[in-house]
Amino acid sequence: MNILGIDIGGSAVKGAPVDTKTGKLLAERLRIEAKGKLTPAQLSAAVAEIVRHFRWRGPIGAGFPGVIHGSTIRTSANLSKRFIGCDLAALIAKAAKTRGAVRVLNDADAAGIAEMRFGAGRKRKDSVLVLTLGTGVGSAMFFNGLLFPNTEFGHLPCNGHSIEKDVAASARKLQNLSWHKWGCRLGDYIRTLETLVAPAFIIIGGGVSARHEKFFKYLKTRAPVVPAEFLNEAGIVGAALYAGPAK
Structure with a gap:
């Protein structure tokens, strides 16, 4: 169809x-x-x-x-x-x-559904967190392939504003952050999410995921992290x- x-x-x-x-x-x-x-x-x-x-x-x-x-x-x-x-x-x-x-x-x-059906999350039966990094931060949670909708983890409060203002891909450009500084900041955020929902597997999408080799090494998460296969x-x-x- x-x-x-x-x-x-x-x-x-x-x-x-x-x-x-x-x-x-x-x-x-x-x-x-x-x-x-x-x-x-x-x-x-x-x-x-x-x-x-x-x-x-x-x-x-x-x-x-x-x-x-x-x-x-x-x-x-x-x-x-x-x-x-x-x-x-x-x-x-x-x-x-x-x-x-x-x-x-x-x-x-929507991005998570694509990754779970045909992308990096296909065949996974455990808990999967999908993050999309762009203008903001989108999030999606799955268990056994089933979606829990509208998680909106990008809007967790931080110093009076949504955390996405600090960790979105747009924040790196707007604040002229190095890959190292932004990657460490993103890693801190993801570890907070791991404390909240403890995913077994993490997929990071958005256009910036095409350059994952620039920042994945700074994330230091418990769960494995992979780039999305569908990108944008x-x-x-x-x-x-x-x-x-x-x-």
Whole structure:
């Protein structure tokens, strides 16, 4: 079954059709840069452009960087606050002008689903923590392949702000941190998560995972840590898988 996957992020909206039997993109993804904090109107325009680009008329899955209950957005830390209370599935369906099914979920949960089905977490039956490092920090927890949704560990409080302000990939660039300093800071954060949830296996995704050799050596975690296999395509693939037939 082919499904259009859409990954809504702090810096861009990305989409591509996905073969849900293999987890492969059926075409090169389209990336639309966000101008400032993305608003519902801007998202609608981006979705419409992606749908036109791929001439899409079928089902759609989308991941959003916030807590999703059903199809309603409950938090929006790095995008416009206008999203809070929005029915994301209805917004996307209207923008796409489709009567096909639209399913939505947290973006890190989507990335985790891709990694657990076809990537670094496939066949694992123990507890797995997936972290996505980008504009913010997304997190997803799995046990025996089953998702516990909306963990949002990137928003643990630290000195009056969310911890992601210190450990996201964007923080390294904004604060001009060396790989060593940022890696040690990230390692401290992950060890805190190990105290809270004690994962048996950790997967780190986001674009920065392609450069994992720069910082993995500084993490010093109890659980094994591996880079995500899908890199920046994980959110697209996972959103499509979530919208596909149940496994």
